[in-house]
Amino acid sequence: MDSPARPPNAPSETSPAPGSTGCLEANAAVPVQGPDDPGGPPSRLDRRVVQLWRMQRLLRLVLVVGPVATALGVGIATVAPATVGMVVAALLVSVQLLLALAWPPLEYGAFTYALRTDDLLVQSGVLFKRWSAIPFHRIQHVDTRQGPMERFFGISRLLVYTAAGVSADGSIPGLGAAQAERLRDELSRRGGDDGV
Amino acid sequence: MSEPDGSDPRGSADQPSDDGWADRGWADEVTDPLLDDSADPVPSPLVDEAEPAEALPDQPTSPSTDGPSDPPAVADTPWRSLHPLSLAVNLLPQAWRTARAAWPLLLVVVFGGAGTGLEAVDLSLLVAFFVLTIARTVTHFLTLRYRVHDGRFEVRSGLLNRRARVLDPARIQNIEAVQNLFHKAAGLVEVRVETAGDASTQGLLSALGTDEAHQLEQELKTLVRAARGGSSATAGTVTGTDEATTEDDDEGDVLVNGSTLEALAYGLSRRTVGTVAVLTFVGFEILGRMGPQAADEARWIMQPQVFVPALLLAFAGSWAWSAGRALLSHWRFRLRRRGDRLISEEGLTTRRRVEIPLEKVQLIRVDEPLTRRLMGYGTVLIETAALGFADGELRQAEGVVPMVAQNKLPSLVHAAAPRISADPWSMELRPPHRRALHRAVFVRTVRSMVLAGLLVGFMRPWGWAALVLLPLAPLLAWLDWRWQGWAITEDAVVTRQGVLRRATHVLARDKIQSVQVLQPPLMQLHGLARVIVRVAGTAVALPDIGIDQALRVLQELSPDPTAMPSADASPGARDREPPGTHQTPEAPAVLPSPADAGVPA
Numbered sequence: 001m002d003s004p005a006r007p008p009n010a011p012s013e014t015s016p017a018p019g020s021t022g023c024l025e026a027n028a029a030v031p032v033q034g035p036d037d038p039g040g041p042p043s044r045l046d047r048r049v050v051q052l053w054r055m056q057r058l059l060r061l062v063l064v065v066g067p068v069a070t071a072l073g074v075g076i077a078t079v080a081p082a083t084v085g086m087v088v089a090a091l092l093v094s095v096q097l098l099l100a101l102a103w104p105p106l107e108y109g110a111f112t113y114a115l116r117t118d119d120l121l122v123q124s125g126v127l128f129k130r131w132s133a134i135p136f137h138r139i140q141h142v143d144t145r146q147g148p149m150e151r152f153f154g155i156s157r158l159l160v161y162t163a164a165g166v167s168a169d170g171s172i173p174g175l176g177a178a179q180a181e182r183l184r185d186e187l188s189r190r191g192g193d194d195g196v
Numbered sequence: 197m198s199e200p201d202g203s204d205p206r207g208s209a210d211q212p213s214d215d216g217w218a219d220r221g222w223a224d225e226v227t228d229p230l231l232d233d234s235a236d237p238v239p240s241p242l243v244d245e246a247e248p249a250e251a252l253p254d255q256p257t258s259p260s261t262d263g264p265s266d267p268p269a270v271a272d273t274p275w276r277s278l279h280p281l282s283l284a285v286n287l288l289p290q291a292w293r294t295a296r297a298a299w300p301l302l303l304v305v306v307f308g309g310a311g312t313g314l315e316a317v318d319l320s321l322l323v324a325f326f327v328l329t330i331a332r333t334v335t336h337f338l339t340l341r342y343r344v345h346d347g348r349f350e351v352r353s354g355l356l357n358r359r360a361r362v363l364d365p366a367r368i369q370n371i372e373a374v375q376n377l378f379h380k381a382a383g384l385v386e387v388r389v390e391t392a393g394d395a396s397t398q399g400l401l402s403a404l405g406t407d408e409a410h411q412l413e414q415e416l417k418t419l420v421r422a423a424r425g426g427s428s429a430t431a432g433t434v435t436g437t438d439e440a441t442t443e444d445d446d447e448g449d450v451l452v453n454g455s456t457l458e459a460l461a462y463g464l465s466r467r468t469v470g471t472v473a474v475l476t477f478v479g480f481e482i483l484g485r486m487g488p489q490a491a492d493e494a495r496w497i498m499q500p501q502v503f504v505p506a507l508l509l510a511f512a513g514s515w516a517w518s519a520g521r522a523l524l525s526h527w528r529f530r531l532r533r534r535g536d537r538l539i540s541e542e543g544l545t546t547r548r549r550v551e552i553p554l555e556k557v558q559l560i561r562v563d564e565p566l567t568r569r570l571m572g573y574g575t576v577l578i579e580t581a582a583l584g585f586a587d588g589e590l591r592q593a594e595g596v597v598p599m600v601a602q603n604k605l606p607s608l609v610h611a612a613a614p615r616i617s618a619d620p621w622s623m624e625l626r627p628p629h630r631r632a633l634h635r636a637v638f639v640r641t642v643r644s645m646v647l648a649g650l651l652v653g654f655m656r657p658w659g660w661a662a663l664v665l666l667p668l669a670p671l672l673a674w675l676d677w678r679w680q681g682w683a684i685t686e687d688a689v690v691t692r693q694g695v696l697r698r699a700t701h702v703l704a705r706d707k708i709q710s711v712q713v714l715q716p717p718l719m720q721l722h723g724l725a726r727v728i729v730r731v732a733g734t735a736v737a738l739p740d741i742g743i744d745q746a747l748r749v750l751q752e753l754s755p756d757p758t759a760m761p762s763a764d765a766s767p768g769a770r771d772r773e774p775p776g777t778h779q780t781p782e783a784p785a786v787l788p789s790p791a792d793a794g795v796p797a
Contacts, residue, residue, distance in 0.1 A: 118755035129715040162709040163732035
């Protein structure tokens with residue numbers, strides 16, 4: 001790909017439409033499906049993961065945010081009128097509650113993955129969007145993991161390992177257990193590390 | 197802990213039906229008196245120190261008597277252990293490292309105000325640290341075993357926390373041989389065998405006799421070559437010695453020969469603000485702990501005629517310190533290329549030799565901080581997968597070439613990565629997006645405002661001088677933006693960033709592990725995105741570019757560039773990029789072609 005000759009720092013492109021988010025449907029710059037790609041259209045997570053996430057957030061609310069808000073309220077109450085402390089604490093808790101109920105569906109909607117000809121493309125994120133492309137031949141191994149809550153909902157998490165580590169490189173958090181196994185086997189079949 | 201019949205219940209519970217573990221000599225442990233912890237979990241020093249004396253004449257075979265549980269079939273290679281002098285050689289550096297790590301505690305103990313009563317606690321903490329370190333060193337020395345068996349390199353160590361590692365030679369990224377003063381005095385050497393994703397082999401094989409180390413290296417190299425299908429060699433034997441002698445005679449091409457002056461200049465150009473800040477902080481702490489009459493002295497120190505010279509002295513001191521350390525580390529630096537390997541050697545008190553196979557080179561980074569650039573030099577870091585995120589102060593990066601003349605940089609980069617034909621200094625790099633400038637200015641201004649605010653608030657009347665930072669921030673941001681660039685060629689990804697500290701990254705496209713595009717909320721507002729290209733061990737971020745372009749880059753770097761799209765369908769965006777040369781006439785039907793999208797060409 002040769003760059004056209006131009007003075008060093010002239011702007012190279014017009015400003016994109018402000019707020020262009022480049023989500024998978026609206027942006028065809030990334031072909032999610034090539035002509036001979038197996039597997040059909042880009043896939044979404046299992047719907048049950050919404051409940052799982054809600055549950056996890058509520059748990060976090062009860063175990064972490066609640067005590068923190070209480071402590072904060074009490075702390076504020078020592079220097080300001082008690083009502084201020086209570087209001088702050090209540091605000092914190094209610095915001096978290098709102099997020100716990102409303103955020104998971106948004107995250108669910110924003111998460112898609114696709115098995116393309118030569119790589120796995122994962123798109124995720126509502127506020128912090130991210131696209132990850134992992135070539136199949138770079139996959140060292142694939143793990144499925146299930147915590148206790150995930151087991152309750154029948155969901156697994158798929159972790160794709162490359163030589164560059166795991167975390168950011170393709171973690172698909174909410175697949176049905178059977179679907180996860182199938183995807184894992186498929187990726188292992190297509191993957192195969194060619195060394196580093 | 198052990199059953200009467202000699203089997204280790206813990207072992208059998210952990211590895212229920214895996215015979216491979218028995219083959220690897222786990223069974224040996226049970227009868228190995230050094231590792232038999234049936235008596236008590238913490239071995240008494242008297243019992244254990246008696247053992248090495250027996251082990252001496254048995255070098256390098258395993259000091260334990262092989263029990264009845266001999267593994268079947270494969271001829272078992274005996275385990276080797278560290279050289280008996282290693283304990284002495286390791287204790288001092290370890291103690292020094294502990295002291296260095298616990299320096300706040302040391303300071304407190306030494307300078308602590310009298311009569312607080314807490315000094316006993318501090319002291320006992322300090323003693324506890326040292327005792328732990330010594331215990332760890334002793335345990336490591338006693339329990340470490342290694343061998344080359346059945347085509348693999350195996351190491352195990354540990355008493356309470358047992359560690360065993362089995363290494364496929366093909367995964368070896370580099371082999372280092374390190375010799376500090378103590379090693380040299382005792383005729384020993386430490387060998388570090390490094391693999392992808394694990395930078396923790398420091399101190400593992402410390403120390404071996406030079407013959408043993410050489411033998412190990414040869415065996416590993418033989419295996420590596422055999423694994424790559426090169427010369428025929430039987431694993432584990434030492435037929436490599438003949439090759440080794442001829443290889444050692446062949447010096448290879450010397451790429452860089454560092455002079456003393458260059459080493460000194462390197463040390464002088466290192467960042468020293470951090471050290472000065474630490475020293476200042478420590479100074480204040482010490483002052484704070486002195487008695488009331490010292491408060492008057494403190495006020496005396498804060499006067500300009502005392503403070504400024506003191507600060508200058510601190511700077512000069514830290515510069516001298518940095519220069520001295522650089523001189524020690526990079527003494528007689530030499531980089532040469534021998535066949536398919538890069539070999540670097542350096543060091544005065546500690547001599548390090550690093551061998552990096554060319555095919556393991558992941559990324560080449562060239563650092564040109566302002567001072568070094570003005571001198572006409574740059575620093576080249578050759579990163580393999582074995583390199584973690586190395587902080588230059590704590591752990592030196594593998595394959596660091598401290599001073600390279602600027603006109604030699606392109607040829608060195610090419611020598612270290614022969615597959616890459618790009619020359620970052622002469623090629624045209626694409627700029628970041630214009631909006632990235634706005635964002636950078638914003639971020640820098642905010643940051644400098646915060647810093648200035650802190651300084652003004654806490655260090656008046658001096659702090660007002662910090663206001664000079666404010667107009668500097670947008671200027672620096674603009675300069676930075678102007679000098680950023682990126683490019684993707686057929687075989688490489690090149691980025692350049694920074695003005696004060698210019699960093700150029702060159703990585704081969706066939707080393708790419710994965711590519712990511714990130715768009716945090718603020719960048720979404722601006723329509724920008726950040727592309728992160730990951731290789732084994734590290735990652736490179738491109739300068740901020742438009743989201744559409746970022747997604748195109750994502751596509752471009754995928755293994756199948758024939759699927760490259762033609763244009764973005766969103767309204768208002770113009771296709772500035774000519775269609776890629778890879779694009780086949782029959783573009784995938786899924787995508788709109790430029791004509792269909794009604795986008796002006």
